[in-house]
Amino acid sequence: MIHPHTEVRYINNTIGYGVFATKLIPAGTITWALDKLDREFSKKEFESMEPIYQEILETYTYRNNLGKLILCWDNGRYVNHSFNSNCLTTAYDFEIAIRDIQAGEELTDDYGYLNISKPFEGIDESTERKIVYPDDLLKYHKEWDEKISNVFNKITSLEQPLKQIIPTKVWDKINKVIEGKEMLDSIICNYYDENKENQLEINS
Numbered sequence: 001m002i003h004p005h006t007e008v009r010y011i012n013n014t015i016g017y018g019v020f021a022t023k024l025i026p027a028g029t030i031t032w033a034l035d036k037l038d039r040e041f042s043k044k045e046f047e048s049m050e051p052i053y054q055e056i057l058e059t060y061t062y063r064n065n066l067g068k069l070i071l072c073w074d075n076g077r078y079v080n081h082s083f084n085s086n087c088l089t090t091a092y093d094f095e096i097a098i099r100d101i102q103a104g105e106e107l108t109d110d111y112g113y114l115n116i117s118k119p120f121e122g123i124d125e126s127t128e129r130k131i132v133y134p135d136d137l138l139k140y141h142k143e144w145d146e147k148i149s150n151v152f153n154k155i156t157s158l159e160q161p162l163k164q165i166i167p168t169k170v171w172d173k174i175n176k177v178i179e180g181k182e183m184l185d186s187i188i189c190n191y192y193d194e195n196k197e198n199q200l201e202i203n204s
Helices: 043-047 051-060 136-152 168-178 194-203
Strands: 006-012 016-021 030-033 039-041 061-063 069-071 087-089 094-097 106-109
Touching (some): 016 106, 051 069, 087 106, 087 136
Antiparallel strands (some): 030 094, 039 069, 087 094
16 A cells, blocks of 8 residues: 555656655655555466456566565556665565655655566666666665665654554564664565576476
């Protein structure tokens, strides 16, 4: 579920639509969380579908660490990629604002941590990275972990409209991390190794 202080707006013919903040969303705010209405599709389910459905899933889903395609039921599926994203996913099935997002500003993700199936060239943002690769999580997880760590301790001190859909056990983990009783789980936990799965299928 996407943060309620957002809306979908048309950007242009190249990008299409995006998700924009309608109010200030402070750094440390949970901007999206996996919920019970989001749908999972296995690799076999995807492969059994007609091309028109496969194209939709390729466009609007991400892959979790089990290789399942996750389709967001709400406007969360319209969040666009940026090499300098203002939101990052975590190892806890939610995303977090890593800096203040002003009213009227677009919410963006780095698709490098979404286990994409093939590389794609992003819009030039004058950044060192120009292409998103399926294994970007292996390359950049430490950098992303640091950005998450810098704002993670703000979670419990901010208004969190999405707290009601965060499982109790996850919220307990958040508190333990903030209190220094547990280490923050790395974003690398989200990595899906397709080559490893293919090898297991060959050996089984």
